[in-house]
Amino acid sequence: VAKNYFQRxxxxxxxxxxxxxxxQSFNSPQELEKEMQKMNxxxxxxxxxxxxxxxxxxxxxxxxxxxxxxxxxxDIDMTDYDDVRRCCSxxxxxxxxxTLMTIAIRIIDxxxxxxxGVKHRLWVYSGRRGVHCWVCDDSIRKxxxxxxxxxxxxxxxxxxxxxxxxxVNLADSIHPxxxxxxxxxxxxxxxxxxxxxxxxxxxxxxxxPPAVLMGVNGSPVRESLLREFPKKRDSVQRWELLKTxxxxxxxxxxxxxxxxxxxxxxxCFPRLDINVSRGVGHLLKSPFSVHPKTGRVxxxxxxxxxxxxxxxxxxTISGLCSELDAANEEDGEKENEAEPGAKRRTRDYKKxxxxxxxxxxxxxxxxxxxxxxxxxxxxxxx
Amino acid sequence: MLYSPNPPPxxxxxxxxxxxSRKRSxxxxxxxxxxxxxxxxxERRLKxxxxxxxxxxxxxxxxxxxxxxxxxxxxxxxxxxxxxxRLKLLKLVENLGVSYVKGSEEYKSKLGHELRKLKxxxxxxxxxxxxxRRKDHISHFILRLAYCQSEDLRRWFxxxxxxxxxxxxxxxxxxxxxxxxxxxxxxxxxxxxEVKEKLSVQLLNSTPxxxxxxxxxxxxxxxxxxxxMDLFRVRRVYLLNGIAYVPHTDIIAIVLNNYRIKxxxxxxxxxxxxxxxxxxxxxxxxxxxxxxxxxxxDYSIQKNTGKISLxxxxxxxxxxxxxxxxxxxxxxxxxxxxxxxxxxxYGLFLKGIGLTLExxxxxxxxxxxxxxxxxxxxxxxxxxxxxxxxxxxxxRTDYTPFSCMKIILSNPPSQGDYHGCPFRHSDPxxxxxxxxxxxxxxxxxxxILELVKGMHYQLACQKYFQLTHDVxxxxxxxxxxxxxxxxxxxxxSGGRExxxxxxxxxxxxxxxxxxxxxxxxxxxxxxxxxxxxELEGLDAYFTED
Ligand code: SF4
Ligand SMILES: [Zn+2]
Numbered sequence: 001v002a003k004n005y006f007q008r009x010x011x012x013x014x015x016x017x018x019x020x021x022x023x024q025s026f027n028s029p030q031e032l033e034k035e036m037q038k039m040n041x042x043x044x045x046x047x048x049x050x051x052x053x054x055x056x057x058x059x060x061x062x063x064x065x066x067x068x069x070x071x072x073x074x075d076i077d078m079t080d081y082d083d084v085r086r087c088c089s090x091x092x093x094x095x096x097x098x099t100l101m102t103i104a105i106r107i108i109d110x111x112x113x114x115x116x117g118v119k120h121r122l123w124v125y126s127g128r129r130g131v132h133c134w135v136c137d138d139s140i141r142k143x144x145x146x147x148x149x150x151x152x153x154x155x156x157x158x159x160x161x162x163x164x165x166x167x168v169n170l171a172d173s174i175h176p177x178x179x180x181x182x183x184x185x186x187x188x189x190x191x192x193x194x195x196x197x198x199x200x201x202x203x204x205x206x207x208x209p210p211a212v213l214m215g216v217n218g219s220p221v222r223e224s225l226l227r228e229f230p231k232k233r234d235s236v237q238r239w240e241l242l243k244t245x246x247x248x249x250x251x252x253x254x255x256x257x258x259x260x261x262x263x264x265x266x267x268c269f270p271r272l273d274i275n276v277s278r279g280v281g282h283l284l285k286s287p288f289s290v291h292p293k294t295g296r297v298x299x300x301x302x303x304x305x306x307x308x309x310x311x312x313x314x315x316t317i318s319g320l321c322s323e324l325d326a327a328n329e330e331d332g333e334k335e336n337e338a339e340p341g342a343k344r345r346t347r348d349y350k351k352x353x354x355x356x357x358x359x360x361x362x363x364x365x366x367x368x369x370x371x372x373x374x375x376x377x378x379x380x381x382x
Numbered sequence: 383m384l385y386s387p388n389p390p391p392x393x394x395x396x397x398x399x400x401x402x403s404r405k406r407s408x409x410x411x412x413x414x415x416x417x418x419x420x421x422x423x424x425e426r427r428l429k430x431x432x433x434x435x436x437x438x439x440x441x442x443x444x445x446x447x448x449x450x451x452x453x454x455x456x457x458x459x460x461x462x463x464x465x466x467x468r469l470k471l472l473k474l475v476e477n478l479g480v481s482y483v484k485g486s487e488e489y490k491s492k493l494g495h496e497l498r499k500l501k502x503x504x505x506x507x508x509x510x511x512x513x514x515r516r517k518d519h520i521s522h523f524i525l526r527l528a529y530c531q532s533e534d535l536r537r538w539f540x541x542x543x544x545x546x547x548x549x550x551x552x553x554x555x556x557x558x559x560x561x562x563x564x565x566x567x568x569x570x571x572x573x574x575x576e577v578k579e580k581l582s583v584q585l586l587n588s589t590p591x592x593x594x595x596x597x598x599x600x601x602x603x604x605x606x607x608x609x610x611m612d613l614f615r616v617r618r619v620y621l622l623n624g625i626a627y628v629p630h631t632d633i634i635a636i637v638l639n640n641y642r643i644k645x646x647x648x649x650x651x652x653x654x655x656x657x658x659x660x661x662x663x664x665x666x667x668x669x670x671x672x673x674x675x676x677x678x679x680d681y682s683i684q685k686n687t688g689k690i691s692l693x694x695x696x697x698x699x700x701x702x703x704x705x706x707x708x709x710x711x712x713x714x715x716x717x718x719x720x721x722x723x724x725x726x727x728y729g730l731f732l733k734g735i736g737l738t739l740e741x742x743x744x745x746x747x748x749x750x751x752x753x754x755x756x757x758x759x760x761x762x763x764x765x766x767x768x769x770x771x772x773x774x775x776x777x778r779t780d781y782t783p784f785s786c787m788k789i790i791l792s793n794p795p796s797q798g799d800y801h802g803c804p805f806r807h808s809d810p811x812x813x814x815x816x817x818x819x820x821x822x823x824x825x826x827x828x829x830i831l832e833l834v835k836g837m838h839y840q841l842a843c844q845k846y847f848q849l850t851h852d853v854x855x856x857x858x859x860x861x862x863x864x865x866x867x868x869x870x871x872x873x874x875s876g877g878r879e880x881x882x883x884x885x886x887x888x889x890x891x892x893x894x895x896x897x898x899x900x901x902x903x904x905x906x907x908x909x910x911x912x913x914x915x916e917l918e919g920l921d922a923y924f925t926e927d
Contacts, residue, residue: 017758018758018759018763019762020762020763063654079798080796080797080798082798083797114622115621115622115623115624116621117624117625143608144608146611147607147608149615150612150615153615153616154614154615154617154621156796158796158797160794160795160807160809161794161796161797161799161800161802162713162795162798163800163807163808163809164807164808164812165809165811165812171590173586173590175587175617176620177617177621178617271797273796274793275722275723
């Protein structure tokens with residue numbers, strides 16, 4: 001790691017009353033810690049590594065102060081699924097729509113590893129309605145903003161703003177990225193069907209076909225679908241109907257046509273916020289922050305147990321406080337007051353429900369460390 | 383001749399950069415292009431002519447990345463002629479791109495013809511091509527000076543240069559391609575037959591337009607991700623483990639990608655050294671003229687600042703806003719909110735039509751607080767970004783309103799967004815409904831949708847202008863939403879003076895490009911690096927999760 005890498009990293013604090021303090025940088029992690037204790041920020045964001053120390057940016061020539069490196073980050077936000085969610089809207093989530101998030105993580109993570117060759121990435125629950133992904137590979141941290149948006153575009157299938165209805169259009173030959181994502185999908189499809197009974201527009205509006213079908217203008221089966229859809233009671237049946245129709249249609253026509261998948265993808269495919277990923281200097285909330293609105297701690301997600309991850313079960317700030325109080329009371333007598341503060345703190349968190357999440361984080365860091373040592377010490381075959 | 387200068391005060395010598403007092407860099411190479419105050423000497427020129435070997439070294443290929451700036455002195459007359467010829471050429475490149483399929487026979491023959499006529503290198507094999515190559519080299523660098531000045535200019539220039547380069551690269555024989563790739567350090571390892579066989583299905587499916595037989599016969603290269611950006615961005619290449627498997631036929635994309643990055647960096651650097659050039663009173667008018675004969679004013683200077691009252695905006699949005707802005711305005715009024723892409727596009731447009739900073743703050747605030755944002759939150763967060771766009775915060779860049787090209791090509795809208803160009807980014811069906819609700823006659827709608835289908839979005843917009851303003855010939859070629867507004871206002875206030883008013887001698891050039899439109903179907907459109915960087919500061923605070 002380059003010298004003073006840490007010193008050139010931007011941290012931003014959000015203080016009480018939404019006061020933002022940007023471009024802070026610190027000589028050492030200890031200094032950062034001290035400042036955090038002093039300022040008591042509500043939120044901490046991590047920014048880029050700059051050409052100069054961000055705190056001294058005014059001393060360098062205009063234009064010379066440039067963001068040089070940052071983790072490639074992705075932000076998936078449940079609000080971006082509002083047009084296909086019926087259970088919740090905007091900041092709300094429930095276990096139903098969280099399934100969409102789980103699918104998104106699976107699809108993006110697979111592509112990051114298999115397609116982009118990413119070695120180190122950390123998935124973090126934001127504390128409210130979304131997840132972040134931090135890609136930390138050395139070479140990728142140096143990517144330009146153009147490359148970052150290219151990656152997001154590669155990973156994006158659902159395109160179009162509020163003025164378009166059909167947002168997924170597949171080409172005749174399906175790119176391996178999509179094919180492989182679809183495989184992930186069929187795994188998860190059972191869940192999807194079961195969990196979101198609204199998937200094909202059943203709930204509440206049994207008689208009307210899902211809006212997305214309106215956009216299927218070019219599709220030859222549209223007319224008959226429009227007629228028969230209302231007769232089907234739930235999304236599983238509708239899906240079957242759609243699929244049968246399409247199979248039949250494909251058998252009789254030479255042109256490739258993937259309407260049923262396009263619809264399915266429009267409902268379930270990950271929706272990335274390109275603006276968060278694109279800018280090298282863009283800030284993203286630090287893992288382990290407490291979400292100001294929910295009090296939940298933004299914790300890393302262990303991909304091994306992604307299906308068990310429950311956004312409502314993560315530690316909250318108030319929960320942690322009482323856990324700590326309880327733990328301290330328990331061994332209050334044994335507690336040696338002379339023990340150095342820092343040491344005590346490290347031990348303390350282990351008594352709380354945060355411990356397993358810290359473990360996930362530590363494992364991630366250790367992995368990266370091992371890899372880097374292997375890199376510098378090992379042979380050139382890497 | 384577009385521009386006839388007064389006799390240059392220092393004789394016929396062009397002094398671009400004064401090597402003693404101001405050392406400036408032309409390009410990314412860090413090389414200096416010196417302009418001494420030395421008199422032009424015929425002797426030197428003669429020597430240069432005779433030094434045949436060295437001339438060969440200078441331009442070993444008909445094609446280049448323009449890494450080294452020219453170092454010779456040239457006369458003002460030659461400077462001017464070169465500049466104008468290249469401008470003609472780029473203009474033609476633009477027009478051809480709109481009228482023909484890029485790379486079609488007609489496109490190629492027309493472009494080839496023009497290259498020959500203007501004495502640019504057109505026969506790639508020609509040996510004694512020194513003069514043409516020299517002209518190509520020098521004229522490219524001159525236009526860099528004129529076209530580095532704003533983001534819109536850079537975008538235009540890069541686009542045309544890339545198209546020109548593509549044509550010329552495609553004319554190269556296989557042997558020359560290999561030579562050139564070596565020359566610019568872009569040779570890659572080819573994959574073995576075994577590997578290819580193993581991956582054949584994936585390779586076939588990732589590369590549109592390839593047949594199985596073609597895959598078998600083509601060479602595929604292993605290319606690192608950054609080099610293959612333009613290919614994977616549009617999912618046109620197979621990625622495995624951080625490597626792109628690029629067929630020989632797509633190597634051009636890699637070359638163009640590389641060239642674009644270099645050119646865009648170089649332009650940014652040139653822009654920084656611009657003050658020195660601008661202080662040269664012989665060059666400044668010429669350079670300005672060169673750039674203005676292009677994409678017109680950038681609407682950054684507001685003649686009308688403060689002349690628009692906020693109460694008028696609703697009415698104006700119906701009468702004089704182009705569709706993109708009308709849509710944003712309506713979304714804002716309906717939702718009391720706009721996501722950042724919309725805020726920037728619409729905010730800068732409003733700035734361009736003359737809203738002062740104070741008005742803008744008031745305008746946005748009064749709308750946002752009707753929604754979920756309270757006054758306090760507005761003042762803390764959103765207000766910053768508005769001041770920022772007026773150049774009062776952060777990098778203090780005075781952001782200019784977006785041109786159509788920018789709106790059409792970059793940052794497409796996604797879920798919940800209302801920005802973009804409705805002709806480009808709306809479902810045709812919805813667009814049709816919208817036009818119907820705006821009472822556009824059916825024949826007009828059909829015409830507009832035809833243009834949209836042909837990807838002539840700006841022409842579609844012009845048609846819309848025509849129909850809504852009830853004129854037969856709109857008399858301008860549309861390339862900017864603020865231009866749309868200005869023209870509409872002129873017309874509605876009855877005070878539109880004919881062409882005279884369109885300032886400067888650019889009208890002839892403008893007419894030539896009446897077909898201006900943007901073909902964004904081309905898979906390798908620019909990725910707008912600069913634009914993204916500029917936008918960054920505006921939105922950094924608004925990631926909510
Ligand atoms: S063509 Fe230009 S002015 Fe017209 S709607 Fe599109 S972006 Fe707006
Ligand atoms: Zn829900």
